[in-house]
Amino acid sequence: MTRVQHAFAEQVSEDTPFDRLLHAGMGRLTGGMSPTALQLAFFDWAAHLATNPGRQTALAEKAMRKSLRLAGYAGHCLSGDDQGRCIEPLADDQRFDAAAWQQWPFSLIHQGFLLQQQWWHVATTGVPGVDPHHEEVVNFSVRQMLDVFSPSNFLPTNPEVLERTLQENGWNLVRGASNAVEDLEREVGGHPEKGSEAFQVGEDLALTPGKVVHRNALMELIQYSPTTETVHPEPVLIVPAWIMKYYILDLRPGRSLVEYLVGQGHTVFMVSWKNPGPADRERGMADYRRLGVNDALSAVKTIVPDQKVHGVGYCLGGTLLTLAAAAMAREGDDSFATISMLAAQTDFTEPGELDLFIDESQVSFLEDVMWARGYLGRDEMAGAFQLLRSQDLVWSRLVRHYLMGEREGLFDLMAWNADATRLPYRMHSEYLRDLFLHNDLVEGRYVIDGHPVAVGDINAPIFSVATQKDHIAPWRSVYKIVRLARTPVTFLLTRGGHNAGIVSEPGHPRRHYQIADFEPLGTAYPAERFEQELDTHEGSWWPAWQQWLADRSSEPVAPPAMGAPEAGYVPTADAPGEYVLMK
Structure with a gap:
């Protein structure tokens, strides 16, 4: 759809508010998923x-072979x-790892399930003529x-649950029922997840000392207090994603990237986004760039004059920082000494x-859901992310909580993840259409x-961090940044997921990374070779990045x-400020 067509479609939608309200009501039942998108995909496949x-x-024939194979397996088990x-299960499928699953009849039950799962994978992939996107949707669904x-x-x-039930005379099920009732009460009452009360922002989390030195309608800017006698002259400005609360980068002492940078002699500034409500519905990408990156950068350059700035962007914040830096460079503004991008995409083809x-279909439906409220709620976002890892984030948790009767204690990263944020209607629509759907950048x-x-307009050196198990970026x-940039790029791949891989403090167990430097428009490793051939360094990636920043900074x-x-x-309120506390 061209921009003219999209503008016309928007006008038609504005003239038919009943349709948008209908879609918004449907979205509350489907978690923001478009029923039409699913229907189109399944009709194409069928x-x-x-x-x-x-x-x-x-x-x-394949179904017959699998049935005979399962029957033969059953005969061996009985004899x-x-x-x-x-x-064998897939490499990341740990549901049937326990020894109890190898005992009759549970061995036959889970093997039958895995064979059926494999058959459906074959049935939903490779059908001639099916649109690749529809094939992925059908296979995933x-x-x-x-x-x-x-x-x-x-x-x-489930033999593990049965064994626990026999051992405890069913008390695990009693506890599970109690857990279910408690979770339902919290969900209906809009209360946070059990255990989150032990992690209060400003008391247990986001404790690095600092002050709010600037506030506008969209963000607060926090300047952190120095802990060293001297500092690198070039300050660090961090732009987190507006989909998250900033304190993932300042979790708690010993687990805070902000604390680490300050301790290494850097002057650190942090953007803390406002949690938008219905009144912010018309805030667009331009507002986030202007009132976010540009306004924060202007404040930093005033507080620390005559110095270039190390720009750092996390997730969508990295994408926004890229847009701002490219626009500034095209205008001849060289305010950035370096650009660091943490788990941030620029090319959205994959x-x-x-x-x-x-x-x-999905984006149009989601726009109507957001139009009714003025924002995208945490429930729709969380639902999409949970679906991507439903075995770990949904079903295994339900088994532990409601069948095993267990309650794992929340830790800092889980408490942060439960701290809800929202996305304004216009901004999220522009982001999805211009970047995800059309890949305009x-x-x-x-x-x-x-x-x-x-x-390619960016003229500052780039440090890009990616994580091996990232489902979001x-x-x-x-x-792909190593091929898109026309400036030196240092690319680092670290173990972990989108969040846990970034929050990877020195001393964190089981962490390693690979790193390489790429010259502008030079020969780059294919991604597979990068992962297979480059040396692996044990430990956190933070020191390697900090050294890269220090090497591109002046004398303290x-x-x-x-x-x-x-x-x-x-300077007004103490860190973490007011915006981060908005619910």
Whole structure:
């Protein structure tokens, strides 16, 4: 759809508010998922499968072979002839790892489930003529439906739960029922997850000392107090994603990236986004760039004059920082000494499994959901992310909480994740359409102040961090920065996921990383070679990045003053400020 067509579609939508309200009501029932998008995908798959009788025959033969294979396995089990499994789970599927699953009849039950799961994977992929996006949606949806009926989810077919029930005379089920009632009460009452009361922002989390030195309608700017006698002259400005509370980078002492940078002699500033409500519905990407990155950068340059700034962006904040830096560079503004991007994408042609939720039908439906309230709520976002890892984030938790009767204690990262945020209607719509759906930045169509911008416009060296198990910003997608940039790029791949891989303090167990430098427009490793051939360094990636910043900084000087009262940047509230506390 061209921009003219989209503008016309928006006008038609504005003239038919009943349709938008209907879609918004449907969205409350579907968690923001478009029923039409699913119908289109399944119709595409079913119609093409129906016109491929050869494929149907092959699937029928495969079903017969799997049935005979399972029958043979059952015979071996009954005769006591242990020949191992007839099918192995996928590498990341740990549901059937316990020894109890190898005992009759649970061995047959879970092997039958895995064979069925494999058959459905074959049935939903490789059908000639099916749109690749529709194929991914169908395959993902069927996988989600099969996970619902996994034998691990039910008392009679889960040997671990049965064993626990016998050991405790059913008291685990009593506790599980109590947990279910308590969770339902919290959900209906809008209360946070149990255990989150032990992690209060400003008391247990976000404790690095500092002051709010600037506030506008969209963000607060925090300047952190120095802890060293001298500091690098170039300050660090961190732009987190507006989809999250900033204190993921300042969790608690010993687990805080902010604390670490301050302790290494850096003057650190942090953008703390306002949690938007209905009144902020018309805030767009331009507002976040202007009132966020640009306004914060202006304040930092006033407080620390005559110095370039190390810009740091996390997740969507990194994408926003890229847009701002590219626009500034095109205008001849060289305010940034370096750009660091943490788990941030610039090319969205391969955004991973999030692409399942991004097509014209889905985005239009989601726009109507947001239009009714003025924002996208935490529930819709959390639902999408949980679906991507439903085995870990949904079903295994339900089994532990309600069948095993267990309650794992919350830790800092989980408490942060439960701290809800929202996204304004216009901003999120623009982000999904311009970047995710149309990939305008890489295609040369993203316009700022009347001029198209590109990643190649950035003239500051770039440090890009990606995480191996990232479901939100897949590392191979993040890696594309080495080909898009026309400035030196240092790329680092670390173990962990989108959040845990970034919060990877020195001393964190089981952490390692790979790192390489790339010259502008030079030869780059293919992503597979990068992961397979580069040396692995044990430990946290923080020291390697900090050294990169230090190498591109000047000799240390005395710390700057807190704020600049004479210029209107008056230190007011203590960190973490007020915006981060908004619910």
